[in-house]
Amino acid sequence: QVQLQESGPGLVKPSETLSLTCTVSTGSISTYYWSWIRQPPGKGLEWIGYIDYSRNTNYNPSLKGRVTISVDTSRNQFSLKLTSATAADTAVYYCARQLYSTSSGFLDYWGQGTLVTVSS
Amino acid sequence: SYDLTQPPSVSVSPGQTASISCSGDKLGEKYASWYQLKPGQSPVLVIYQDNKRPSEIPERFSGSNSGNTATLTISGTQAMDEADYYCQAWDSTTPAYVFGTGTKVTVL
Numbered sequence: 001q002v003q004l005q006e007s008g009p010g011l012v013k014p015s016e017t018l019s020l021t022c023t024v025s026t027g028s029i030s031t032y033y034w035s036w037i038r039q040p041p042g043k044g045l046e047w048i049g050y051i052d053y054s055r056n057t058n059y060n061p062s063l064k065g066r067v068t069i070s071v072d073t074s075r076n077q078f079s080l081k082l083t084s085a086t087a088a089d090t091a092v093y094y095c096a097r098q099l100y101s102t103s104s105g106f107l108d109y110w111g112q113g114t115l116v117t118v119s120s
Numbered sequence: 121s122y123d124l125t126q127p128p129s130v131s132v133s134p135g136q137t138a139s140i141s142c143s144g145d146k147l148g149e150k151y152a153s154w155y156q157l158k159p160g161q162s163p164v165l166v167i168y169q170d171n172k173r174p175s176e177i178p179e180r181f182s183g184s185n186s187g188n189t190a191t192l193t194i195s196g197t198q199a200m201d202e203a204d205y206y207c208q209a210w211d212s213t214t215p216a217y218v219f220g221t222g223t224k225v226t227v228l
Binding site: 004037044045046047058060061062094096099102103104105106107108109110111112113 | 151162163164165169174208217218220221
């Protein structure tokens with residue numbers, strides 16, 4: 001059973017960078033694809049982006065270049081950075097394992113999610 | 121942008137069948153997946169690539185996808201199936217994964 005756990009600050013100030021880490025407890029992170037998804041309070045899910053085993057990335061264009069996803073294979077972790085945070089970035093952030101890319105892809109294991117609030 | 125539209129809510133009696141639709145332009149030409157979300161828990165994949173079910177998901181969950189609509193069907197619905205359900209597909213035009221608007225299933 002693959003387990004994923006998000007960690008990071010629960011409160012971020014406007015204009016600062018939102019940073020989260022996902023620790024994968026079972027199996028190697030050097031295979032598969034690894035995704036970030038978020039859900040603003042009372043709203044639906046939004047895909048943020050993914051990174052693959054070759055460190056290639058694919059981001060949601062709606063986030064307009066503010067997103068960076070990276071991987072640390074030595075720690076079996078992958079991370080999310082979202083710059084210039086605003087209140088609209090307040091959400092529960094999920095990390096997930098993704099099987100396959102693009103049109104065939106789906107998310108088979110998810111973390112429990114962590115709430116990040118952007119506020120001064 | 122590509123939109124996937126779901127009914128906001130579906131109510132079903134225990135033991136009956138719940139059907140949740142997900143509508144999008146030519147959705148049948150894409151793969152659809154479905155996720156179950158319950159408060160305080162990790163989301164769960166219930167259907168992938170239109171109609172495939174992960175081994176740990178009960179057989180009462182099934183999926184189909186044709187034309188402009190994907191459908192998640194829960195047969196013999198149980199109280200534990202009460203949750204929010206989201207469909208998902210890849211939009212090659214954007215390009216991005218798109219989630220549906222979400223459906224709250226209530227088991228009365």
